Amino acid sequence: MKKIIFLVLIIVSFSCKNETPTNGKLNIVTTTTMITDLVKNIGGDYVNVQGLMGSGVDPHLFKASEGDVTKLVNANVIFYNGLHLEGKLVEVFEKMGTATKTPIALGETLDKNTLIGSDYFASNYDPHVWFDINYFKQFSKKVAEVLSEKDPTNAEAYSKNLAAYLEKLTALENNVVGIVNELPRDQRILVTAHDAFNYFGKAYDFEVVGLQGLSTATEAGVQDVQKLSAFIIEKQIKAIFVESSVPKRTIEALQAAVKSKGHEVTIGGTLYSDALGNAGTVEGTYIGMFEYNVNTIVNALK
Template sequence: MKNIVYILLALLLISCGNQSDSNDKLLIVTTTTMITDMVENIGGDKVNVQGLMGSGVDPHLYKASEGDVSKLFNADIIFYSGLHLEGKLVEVFEQMASQGKNTIAISDALDKKTLIGSEYFASNYDPHIWFDVDYWTTMTAYVSQQLSKADPENADYYAANRDAYLEKIQQLKTELTAKINELPQDKRILVTAHDAFNYFGRSFDFEVVGLQGISTATEAGVQDVQRITQFIIDNKVKAVFIESSVPRRTVEALQAAVKAQNHEVSIGGELYSDALGSAGTAEGTYVGMYKHNVETIVNALK
């Protein structure tokens, strides 16, 4: 990581960036797949978006490769989540910002007083903010504003795309609420591989339990498995869930521990937590990902 910082700084000392000509598309680099989807929806054919992280990639553990350096150096704008979701990449972005590169943490759009606290991150906040649909609405407006600031000639275009995307998000919230209302309150217990769903839980009144805690950089131990095994038995939890960006072995170990206590818990399906599904699929979009997650959860627990 230090080598990458040094390379970037050397390049930035030569030039503060390779800004696009006025007739060219904005060159934008994004980190997570959720942000990539948002920027592509707002930017449309006026931008060229390059996402660093693909489907199934865990941003907590992501390490920038030397191949990422040219993408970051040549970008007109870099959008990242912030709140230390991207781990040590934050160090790179902060160094670049100090040299004049336009790096934007979309979490800056949020009132930090409303965030869920977490001692596991240097920011002291849970960074899984995309699972609050209202937050996603606020951040969408912020990203649109930043694109218009960088490219004022196309401000009306970005605003129209923003409004169309926000309409999809509001429709999503309505559909999610209707689906979740199929599930009785006493069934709203979500046990997953790591604790990525607290904002979801707060939004839709679920009790959320993660085997690994908020960051996948911390591994589940024997005591964690024992504690959650007892929780599952005490609360008669019907199903637990694996995640696309976290190895399934921890949840399978939990399932085995429950069975060893003469109880049964099924694996209810795979959820998308820190990354979207494969590009070109419904789950490869923010809206499709969230619909898939809620349908999987409700169908397995009701």
């Protein structure tokens, strides 16, 4: 009952809300840290951006607080990943879509025929699309398009920011290819806490294995740990990886299982999967996060 009342209040608030921008700037609300960073790059000084999720926050499990609802009510535009990544927010966004404004699900704008299928999500697709830089470029173009429609006065600025950011993403692509090529293909096996890196694997020819599957909402069982430990020993994998937004105990249990069978595997470092690093750090940006992850993976597996 409380949930129903909560959603009704959201709809009423949205229906009655005056969407006047603050200080002449659009009020933008974003969900994941990757999208927050993206919108800041495209919007620049012409938008106010508030992200609902911070560093280390798992979007699969995130629930909106009353404060988050206030941010959503005051927004002129809402950008989120979609493809059921923000599982707990889906119903909220669906209710909003029936009111006076429709949140923009960036993942839903991609060509579904190119996405990786998944039975873990209601969308039937793996939602971790930001690990394919080409998809992130498409996100960037969509954000610039929406901002220009909402704020045509500054459309030229958004276009220039888009062009500059796309150049940086192309440079990132070239850099990543150079780093990955240092690692022989038979050593490109990436074992992590959950399957967030399938698009990365597809783009750079890695076999990706996640202990918890695609969604952190499911827990890894003893059989999962034993099965993956046998795989690690068979493939002579040198390192496995913790994720910043997932408790490290599952990977530590996996390491212990390998050791109990007379073998050793190191924890090669912590990867940023569903969230960026702390704000103000290199890893707190999409580009910095991507470069950090690739260097960490390659250096540990070499």
